[in-house]
Amino acid sequence: MSLLRTEGLQKNFGGVAAVDDCSIAVEAGEILGLIGPNGSGKTTLLNILSGFLAPDAGSVWLADERVTGMSPVQLARRGLLRMFQMSRVFTRISAFDNMLTAGLAMGLAESEAESRAATLFEELTLTHVQYLDAGQLSGGQRKLLEFGMCFIAPPAIALLDEPFAAVHPVMRETMARFIRSRHALGQTFVLVSHDMPIIVDLCQRAVCMNAGRVIAEGATRAVLESAAVIEAYLGSSAHV
Ligand SMILES: Nc1ncnc2c1ncn2[C@@H]1O[C@H](COP(=O)(O)OP(=O)(O)OP(=O)(O)O)[C@@H](O)[C@H]1O
Ligand SMILES: [Mg+2]
Structure with a gap:
């Protein structure tokens, strides 16, 4: 059984589907990379997973418990903790x-x-x-x-939203070392980052979102090299 999974999550802001029919699974002990161009819905997904936003539709499961719509405090007590982009x-x-x-x-x-x-x-x-x-x-x-x-x-799962952004390379390495050592002890992570070398280095598996949808998932390198992912990035201002 996956430690955390979502089924058909949906979150709309006005006419924008920030998260669109999103189903992902996080396995115990893995570092799952969550990537995608700017505005693809990564932060919105983490906001839902950590209880800061309620989804319009769909569900979130922590092991066998349905936790959809629980508050951040309730989720933190169950071991779902997130780090903010800001x-x-x-x-x-x-x-x-x-x-x-x-x-x-x-x-x-x-x-x-x-x-x-x-x-x-x-x-x-x-x-x-x-x-x-x-x-x-x-x-x-x-x-x-x-x-x-x-x-x-x-936490059971640490949700990290761009922890390396605007951090000095020395501190970035301290953070990466910390993630590696906790991972070796069995800690599960979801890591959002635009830093592809770090994603390749730390994440065994990755999920790529674009316009709210999951467009690729699997072994990190295969995801980064997939045609859909390359097209999603080249279609925006971000660089792979
Ligand atoms: N509170 C909000 N109100 C209105 N629109 C929002 C809100 N939060 C996010 N959006 C929109 O939802 C979409 C997804 O945004 P989100 O911040 O989840 O993307 P992201 O993948 O985290 O982007 P980035 O890589 O730039 O951090 C964007 O179009 C964004 O403008
Ligand atoms: Mg974001």
């Missing part, structure tokens, strides 16, 4: 307190949250800035912080 942290409290807050919100005891936070700051090479206000961190450091906050209580 970073969202509390800028006027320290990075460490942001991490602690995430832990407490996930129901960890304070001492447990503190020790996990310390480990995460080390893994993400942020220990030297952990007591600065999050607002003083660079954009990349803030992304790493938010990224770490998703893992304070390891």
